Amino acid sequence: xxxxxxxxxxxxxFASCDGCQLSLLDCEDELLAIAGRIQxxxxxxxxxxxxxxPYDLSLVEGSITTADDVERIRKVRRASKYLVTIxxxxxxxxxxxxxxxxxxxxxxxxxxxxxxxxxxxDKSTPITEHVKVDFELRGCPINKRQLVEVISAFLHGRKPxxxxxxxxxxxxxxxxxxxxxxxxxxxxxxxxxxxxxxICPSYDRGCYGCYGPMETPNTSSLSHWWTHLGxxxxxxxxxxxxxxxxxxxxxxxxxxxxxx
Amino acid sequence: xxxxxxxxxxxxxxxxxxxxxxxxxxxxxxxxxxxIFEPPRFFEAFLRGRAFTEAPDLTARICGICPIAYQMxxxxxxxxxxxxxxxxxxxxxxxxxxxxxxxxxxxxxxxxLHAPDFLGYDDAIQMAKDHPEIVQRGxxxxxxxxxxxxxxxGREIHPINVRIGGFYxxxxxxxxxxxxxxxxxxRDAALETVRWTAGFTFQDFEQDYEFVAxxxxxxxxxxxxxxxxxxxxxxxxxxxxxxxxxxxxxHSNALHSTLRGRGAYFVGPLxxxxxxxxxxxxxxxxxxxxAGLLPFCRNPFQGIIVRSxxxxxxxxxxxxxxxxxxxxxxxxxxxxPRAATGYGCTEAPRGILYHRYRIDxxxxxxxxxxxxxxxxxxxxxxxxxxxxxxxYISLPKEKLTWQCEQAIRNYDPCISCAxxxxxxxxxxx
Numbered sequence: 001x002x003x004x005x006x007x008x009x010x011x012x013x014f015a016s017c018d019g020c021q022l023s024l025l026d027c028e029d030e031l032l033a034i035a036g037r038i039q040x041x042x043x044x045x046x047x048x049x050x051x052x053x054p055y056d057l058s059l060v061e062g063s064i065t066t067a068d069d070v071e072r073i074r075k076v077r078r079a080s081k082y083l084v085t086i087x088x089x090x091x092x093x094x095x096x097x098x099x100x101x102x103x104x105x106x107x108x109x110x111x112x113x114x115x116x117x118x119x120x121x122d123k124s125t126p127i128t129e130h131v132k133v134d135f136e137l138r139g140c141p142i143n144k145r146q147l148v149e150v151i152s153a154f155l156h157g158r159k160p161x162x163x164x165x166x167x168x169x170x171x172x173x174x175x176x177x178x179x180x181x182x183x184x185x186x187x188x189x190x191x192x193x194x195x196x197x198x199i200c201p202s203y204d205r206g207c208y209g210c211y212g213p214m215e216t217p218n219t220s221s222l223s224h225w226w227t228h229l230g231x232x233x234x235x236x237x238x239x240x241x242x243x244x245x246x247x248x249x250x251x252x253x254x255x256x257x258x259x260x
Numbered sequence: 261x262x263x264x265x266x267x268x269x270x271x272x273x274x275x276x277x278x279x280x281x282x283x284x285x286x287x288x289x290x291x292x293x294x295x296i297f298e299p300p301r302f303f304e305a306f307l308r309g310r311a312f313t314e315a316p317d318l319t320a321r322i323c324g325i326c327p328i329a330y331q332m333x334x335x336x337x338x339x340x341x342x343x344x345x346x347x348x349x350x351x352x353x354x355x356x357x358x359x360x361x362x363x364x365x366x367x368x369x370x371x372x373l374h375a376p377d378f379l380g381y382d383d384a385i386q387m388a389k390d391h392p393e394i395v396q397r398g399x400x401x402x403x404x405x406x407x408x409x410x411x412x413x414g415r416e417i418h419p420i421n422v423r424i425g426g427f428y429x430x431x432x433x434x435x436x437x438x439x440x441x442x443x444x445x446x447r448d449a450a451l452e453t454v455r456w457t458a459g460f461t462f463q464d465f466e467q468d469y470e471f472v473a474x475x476x477x478x479x480x481x482x483x484x485x486x487x488x489x490x491x492x493x494x495x496x497x498x499x500x501x502x503x504x505x506x507x508x509x510x511h512s513n514a515l516h517s518t519l520r521g522r523g524a525y526f527v528g529p530l531x532x533x534x535x536x537x538x539x540x541x542x543x544x545x546x547x548x549x550x551a552g553l554l555p556f557c558r559n560p561f562q563g564i565i566v567r568s569x570x571x572x573x574x575x576x577x578x579x580x581x582x583x584x585x586x587x588x589x590x591x592x593x594x595x596x597p598r599a600a601t602g603y604g605c606t607e608a609p610r611g612i613l614y615h616r617y618r619i620d621x622x623x624x625x626x627x628x629x630x631x632x633x634x635x636x637x638x639x640x641x642x643x644x645x646x647x648x649x650x651x652y653i654s655l656p657k658e659k660l661t662w663q664c665e666q667a668i669r670n671y672d673p674c675i676s677c678a679x680x681x682x683x684x685x686x687x688x689x
Contacts, residue, residue, distance in 0.1 A: 013277060015299045018674075019324020019417040025372060026416055028403040032395070035385045044270055046372060047383030048665065065299045095321045098306040107305035112515075114508045120300055141324060141417040199414040203421045204591075205428040208317065210418070238311060243321065 003039045007056035007155070010042035012076050014062030014069050015096055015124060019141040020087035021045055021061050026144050034148070037155060053079035057154050060133075063089040063096060063124045070121075070130060077131040084150060085127045088140035088243050092212050095140075097124040097246035124246070135160060138193050140210040140243040146195055163194050166214045167207050170198035179206055186226050188239060191217035191249070212244035219253035233257050263290075266649070266661050273373040273383070273669060280664060281511075282645060287653055292645045294638055294668070296512040307628040312338050312597060312619050313424055319615070319630065320418050323674055325368070328361040328409070329608030331422040332483055333615040333630075338424045340498075341602025341619055344595045349588040350426040351483075352581045353412060357419070358482045358606075359578040360408025363446065364416065365609035366529070366567045366574075367405060369672045370453060371398025374564050377666040378460040394456065397449050401571065404446035408439060408578060426592030436582050443579045450572035451547055457565045458551035463663070465648060466558040469640065470522060471531035474607055480539040480573060481532060483606045488535055489525065490556075497605040500614050506631065517636040524639035527611025528671060529566045530557060541580075544573040560644060560670040567672075597623025608633050610672050634673045641671055 002008070011021050025031065025046060034040075041051035058080035064070055077083055085091050093100065099107050100123045108115045127133055137150055137160075146162050153160040163169070167189035171178065179185040179201045187206035189198065193214040200207045213219070223236050240254035263285035271278050277298040283291040303322055310318060315334040320327035332354060339346060346354075371394075372384040381387040388395035406416040411431065413419025421427050472493060474485035487503075488494045495503055506515040519525050537545065537555040548555075548569045557566065597619065604615040611633030618627040648667050652660060 015301055017321050017324040019321075019327070022324050022368075022417060025368060026402075026406060028399040028406070031399060032385070032388055032392075035388075040385060043383075044273075046273065047385070048273060048662075049382035049386070065301075069299065094301075095306075095318065096301040099302055102306075104302075107302040108300070110305040110308070111300065111302055112508055114510075117508065117510050118300060118513065124301075140321065141415075144416075196415070200420050200428075203414050203429040205420060208420075235311065238314065 002041070002051050006037070006039040008039050008041035008051060008053075009151070010053070010055040010058045010076075010080065011040075011045070012058060012060045013045070014060070014073065014090070014127075015065040016062030016087065016089045016094065018045065018061070020090075020139075021059070023086075023142050023144040023147050024059075027148060030148055034151060038151065054081065055079055056081050057151070058083045060085045060090050060127050061087055063093045063126060064130055065096060065121050065124045066119060067121065073127060073130050082134045082154060083127075083131065084135045084137060084154075085133050086137045086142050086147065088138065088210065088212060089124075090127045091136045091138060091247075092244045093124040093126050093246035095243050095245075098241065099124060100246055101241070126246070137162065138195050138211045143195050143197065164215050165194050166190055166217070167192045167194055167196070167198050167201075167211070170194050170196070171201050174198060174202065176201045179204065180225070180229075184229050186229050186231050186239075188222070191219050191222050208239060208242060209250065210243045212247045213249035217249050219249055220256070223253060223257065234259070264657070266657065266664060268661060268665060271665060271668065273376070278673070280645070280668065282649055282664065284649065284653065289646050289649045289653075292642045292649070293511045294642050294645070296514040298513060300513050304628045304630055307617075307625050310625050312341075312617070312623040312625060315617065315625065315628075316422050316424065317418070317420075322630070322632070324417050325365055325674060326361060326608045326610065327418050328357055328413070328422070329606060329613050331419070332358060332606040333604040333613045335422060335424050335604070336483055336606060337602040337604030337615040337617050338619075339595065339602070340604065341600040341617060342424075342595045342598060344425060344593055346426055346593055349586055350430070350592070352585065353427065353430060355482050356578055356581045357408060357412045357422070359574040359581070360405045360412065362574040362609050363405030363571055363578075364402050364409060365405070366571045367398055367402035369609075370457065370564055370567050370571070371395060371402070373672070374669050375457070377662070377669060378564070397452065401446055401449045401453065404442050404575070407442055411435065411439060423592055425595045426590075428591060430588055430591045432587050433585055436585055440579060440582050443575050443582070447543075447572065447575040447579065450568065450575050453568040454547045454551050454565060454572060457568045458553070460564070462559060462561045465561060465651070467560075467644065467647060469526040469558060470519065470524070471534050472519070472525045472527050472612065472636075473531040473535045474605065474612060475535055476539070478539075480536050480577070481607050487605065487612070490534060491522070493519070497614070498603045500603065500605060501616070501629075504631070506635070512638070514635050514638060516638050517631055518639060524643055525636065526640045527633050527636045528563070529570050529609075530560060530563050531611060532607060533557065533566045533569065540569070540573050541576045543576050544569050547572055560667070563670050597621065610634060610674055611636060632674070634671070637671045637673065641668055641673065644670075
């Protein structure tokens with residue numbers, strides 16, 4: 001049943017692991033308050049009830065990998081006033097975009113004995129390649145505090161406050177000693193989009209780029225520094241070809257380290 | 261000739277995308293198809309050529325609800341291949357983070373996904389309007405699990421602190437201490453959860469299942485043990501492939517797994533409980549008995565009580581680990597690559613999760629095989645629906661459809677995992 005006076009939220013899933021939409025259910029302290037302010041009108045993972053569109057805000061998780069999904073995302077766009085993509089799959093194609101660099105037929109035959117039953121596209125692509133996207137929230141997975149910020153910004157008609165700087169700034173803000181400078185641990189922090197809160201370095205681990213490239217990253221300089229630290233070409237190649245492999249900056253950098 | 265179809269085009273309150281199609285003709289169920297249209301993501305294909313060290317973080321992305329299960333099966337498989345032994349407090353911390361995932365995942369399923377079926381609500385948010393304190397308890401219990409994941413793993417979803425050999429960083433006793441207080445509250449809330457779910461009305465539905473779970477000589481299983489069943493299976497995980505086969509069916513992007521020569525089997529909380537009741541903590545055993553649960557339960561609808569008992573056990577076990585914890589000198593043992601094949605099988609919240617990797621001298625993955633719990637339960641879910649619809653065929657269609665959904669949710673299916681799954685269509689043609 002539509003609830004009067006409340007704006008309607010819909011959550012959609014394409015090819016993904018469900019982790020980003022789970023972030024909404026992981027807001028244990030905020031969930032009921034959010035549901036008090038906004039009607040969760042379509043969220044199949046959480047409810048068997050579906051309120052018909054149009055929807056004021058659609059959160060889209062996952063990448064486009066099938067012909068049916070190409071059609072479905074267009075329908076979602078038509079039914080949505082604002083469309084926000086959540087996570088690395090929806091914004092960059094996700095880990096399943098590793099197929100984009102290979103022959104998908106070979107991939108199908110490795111996993112399935114009867115390839116003829118499987119219908120899939122050659123490439124896993126971000127939502128923005130198919131429809132207009134109003135805002136992209138980064139991360140594999142997204143940060144739930146940033147998700148609450150996006151929903152709250154939408155309710156108040158303002159732009160979400162999600163800083164575009166690198167993970168390095170987040171380390172400085174939380175006072176984490178630089179793992180690359182102090183311990184010689186290779187870290188993607190200098191080229192990676194902020195949002196996670198710089199978790200990995202605070203656990204004595206280098207950033208592995210799960211939030212994708214920041215604005216104008218200097219990836220080639222970072223690769224040079226990694227080489228200085230003794231990291232092999234193959235490993236530099238693999239780290240850029242990860243959860244955001246199909247994001248332009250990381251894609252290009254991985255290509256320069258690819259064995260011919 | 262009278263026939264009807266039950267169709268559910270998009271199954272709700274499950275993780276991932278699936279549908280159900282049931283065709284009934286002259287009051288006989290002629291066809292049951294659990295359709296998994298979640299698009300394939302080809303993990304086993306792109307793992308080839310990746311470094312052995314990447315397997316835990318890459319495979320975690322199969323499932324946002326049980327990433328620790330993927331990380332644990334991956335690290336144990338790789339350590340098996342490399343001959344590395346991870347014991348003592350590092351081993352205990354792995355059990356602790358797995359306790360966190362069980363509490364989080366089980367509380368999500370019991371309170372948010374399954375309980376609304378028993379009480380007649382579309383979802384937990386509707387349920388919260390009439391029972392706010394119950395839903396709050398569920399959310400806070402879920403949060404206790406997530407707090408373990410965050411502290412030990414760095415974050416709730418796709419934790420970053422697990423590596424082959426152990427962890428990147430281990431907590432001090434003092435850092436773990438605040439968890440103990442939360443877990444003591446969690447243990448009381450879990451006890452309440454067992455009593456609450458035991459009061460639900462259950463369908464009279466029992467089948468002669470073959471339950472399969474890990475069994476360890478001295479503890480309730482998480483990461484180690486032999487694979488056993490109530491029908492005589494007792495094998496080392498290294499010979500998994502000799503006993504289990506995966507088949508592809510046209511209506512599903514998830515492979516169906518069966519026991520060679522025996523057919524469908526049942527994994528998950530009910531299987532673990534039935535095969536390991538004696539290894540539960542005294543408190544969990546007592547709670548199960550008080551709830552009227554026998555040490556062997558064949559009714560999958562009562563799985564919600566068993567899941568609650570496992571939440572209780574996980575809180576109890578986590579407390580024990582924290583009490584006995586001493587910070588290890590190093591966060592991980594050293595590992596060196598060599599050409600070998602490794603096997604890992606651990607108890608994900610939904611049941612056994614099998615990984616097998618073949619790596620070369622440089623630690624590059626040559627071949628990977630992953631069998632998630634939902635693939636293993638698919639055939640049993642279809643067979644349950646067959647029996648269930650036959651028994652309750654005279655119910656009004658809307659009621660029967662909802663109960664079929666509930667019968668599927670008994671298994672807490674994770675469709676994202678299984679395609680590497682639900683929509684309900686019941687056709688009374």
